[in-house]
Amino acid sequence: MEHSMTEEDPNGNTTLAPVNASVGPRWGPTHGGARELASLYTKWKRVQELICVSVSAVLMGMNVVYMAPYVRWETVPTVGAATLASMFTADFFSGLVHWGADTWGSVDLPIIGKHYLRPFREHHIDPTSITRHDFIETNGDNFMLTIPFLGYLLHGFVTLPRSHLISTFAFRCYLFALTFMIAVTNQIHKWSHTYFGLPRPVVMLQSCHLILPRIHHRYHHVSPHETYYCITTGWLNWPLERIKFWTWLESAITYLTGAKPRDDDMKWAQKRQPTS
Ligand SMILES: [Zn+2]
Ligand SMILES: [Zn+2]
Numbered sequence: 001m002e003h004s005m006t007e008e009d010p011n012g013n014t015t016l017a018p019v020n021a022s023v024g025p026r027w028g029p030t031h032g033g034a035r036e037l038a039s040l041y042t043k044w045k046r047v048q049e050l051i052c053v054s055v056s057a058v059l060m061g062m063n064v065v066y067m068a069p070y071v072r073w074e075t076v077p078t079v080g081a082a083t084l085a086s087m088f089t090a091d092f093f094s095g096l097v098h099w100g101a102d103t104w105g106s107v108d109l110p111i112i113g114k115h116y117l118r119p120f121r122e123h124h125i126d127p128t129s130i131t132r133h134d135f136i137e138t139n140g141d142n143f144m145l146t147i148p149f150l151g152y153l154l155h156g157f158v159t160l161p162r163s164h165l166i167s168t169f170a171f172r173c174y175l176f177a178l179t180f181m182i183a184v185t186n187q188i189h190k191w192s193h194t195y196f197g198l199p200r201p202v203v204m205l206q207s208c209h210l211i212l213p214r215i216h217h218r219y220h221h222v223s224p225h226e227t228y229y230c231i232t233t234g235w236l237n238w239p240l241e242r243i244k245f246w247t248w249l250e251s252a253i254t255y256l257t258g259a260k261p262r263d264d265d266m267k268w269a270q271k272r273q274p275t276s
Contacts, residue, residue: 027125033271034126049140056143059150066157082174090181095230106264121268130190142186146179189231192217
């Protein structure tokens with residue numbers, strides 16, 4: 001923990017004197033790599049995020065309207081169990097996607113590199129940049145992932161007979177809760193980096209470990225960022241670390257492809273000075 005970043009410093013990067021001033025800061029907004037990565041955020045990416053948040057929010061609202069009549073006293077235990085299961089599932093997938101994006105690929109890859117891997121690279125060398133991102137930039141990509149699932153659910157509510165919807169309610173409830181948890185995962189992640197002015201209910205959820213707590217997520221932000229990838233609730237981080245899940249997965253991929261984990265991440269971390 002002593003090697004994690006001092007996030008109480010509100011991203012001024014002032015409490016850390018660079019090891020060697022001529023090399024540049026080790027992290028923060030003045031890090032050369034962080035500045036270069038931040039500059040790669042385009043207005044077209046922003047438009048995509050805006051569209052995805054809007055479409056997903058509309059689909060979510062419509063699903064709530066269609067699903068509401070099926071929620072009754074006798075289905076409350078089903079809703080509770082489905083929500084709990086969705087929290088575990090979302091946590092696992094948050095870890096899997098985060099691990100994949102942190103560990104493999106490169107910002108130079110066409111389309112996915114600049115638009116979808118870039119934020120992961122930026123986040124490691126300027127971790128609190130996320131706290132300066134607005135709702136759209138923070139959540140656009142997560143909302144995008146939910147659209148096919150919400151579309152599938154809505155199509156079912158509109159076209160399937162009521163008897164079929166009742167018999168599959170538990171599954172539909174689980175899938176809807178899962179899309180919700182996926183949608184809010186990066187907002188939860190942002191809150192885990194926010195040390196000032198968080199709403200009281202958010203701090204309470206963090207304190208009860210119902211969402212990712214701040215201190216818990218700091219285990220991930222220890223270079224070389226090779227563990228504690230789950231960022232929805234963080235519940236699976238300890239068990240996955242115990243069984244060395246990520247290490248085994250990386251060994252298998254390196255064996256099969258010859259690729260070296262975190263190659264691109266290391267490359268960006270070393271770009272301490274601006275390139276121009
Ligand atoms: Zn990471
Ligand atoms: Zn983080």
